[in-house]
Amino acid sequence: MTEKIHIDVLTLDSVQCAACGYMMESIAALPSDVQEMVQYTEWSIKSKEGVAMFTKLKGKVLPTICIEKDLVFQSIIPQYEELIDALAERAHSDEQRERILSLRDEGFNFDDIKQNLEKAGSGKKTRSD
Numbered sequence: 001m002t003e004k005i006h007i008d009v010l011t012l013d014s015v016q017c018a019a020c021g022y023m024m025e026s027i028a029a030l031p032s033d034v035q036e037m038v039q040y041t042e043w044s045i046k047s048k049e050g051v052a053m054f055t056k057l058k059g060k061v062l063p064t065i066c067i068e069k070d071l072v073f074q075s076i077i078p079q080y081e082e083l084i085d086a087l088a089e090r091a092h093s094d095e096q097r098e099r100i101l102s103l104r105d106e107g108f109n110f111d112d113i114k115q116n117l118e119k120a121g122s123g124k125k126t127r128s129d
Contacts, residue, residue: 003092007040008066010050010059014042022077023063028119029108030083037096038087042121080108 007027011020027040043053045062053059057066065073065083068090072078078086084104091097 002037002096004039005037005087005090005092005096006068007038008053008057008069009040009042010054010057010062010064010066011042011044012062013044013046014063017063019075019077020044020063023065023073024121026078026080026083026108027065030080031103031106031109033103033106034084034087034100037091037100 009020009023009027011017011023014020014024024042027038030038043050045051045054057064057069057071059066059071059074061075063075064071065078067086070090072086073082081104084100088097088100091100
């Protein structure tokens with residue numbers, strides 16, 4: 001099995017910040033075939049871990065999608081095709097790249113926003129103290 005593509009989403013808080021929620025949902029709404037090839041994590045700067053990741057990845061603005069540690073979508077919510085292309089550019093193998101690109105016409109699944117945000121883990125890493 002090919003290694004998963006790692007996505008880090010730097011946010012303020014995907015529950016309280018609309019743009020941050022949209023960033024998380026853009027990944028959670030990817031087709032299930034693409035979901036199987038990626039691993040993503042939200043890093044809220046409301047937590048110590050989130051601040052550390054923001055610093056490690058050299059984040060400048062929120063929200064930001066980082067793919068394989070590259071700052072790719074900084075304060076810009078990507079269109080489906082842009083996100084697919086960015087994932088394909090950072091694929092770990094030719095086979096993975098071709099599979100991702102074959103799904104380019106599939107589009108986002110925005111039928112259930114609540115389910116997408118739950119799947120994305122929105123708000124689970126938000127500071128609670």
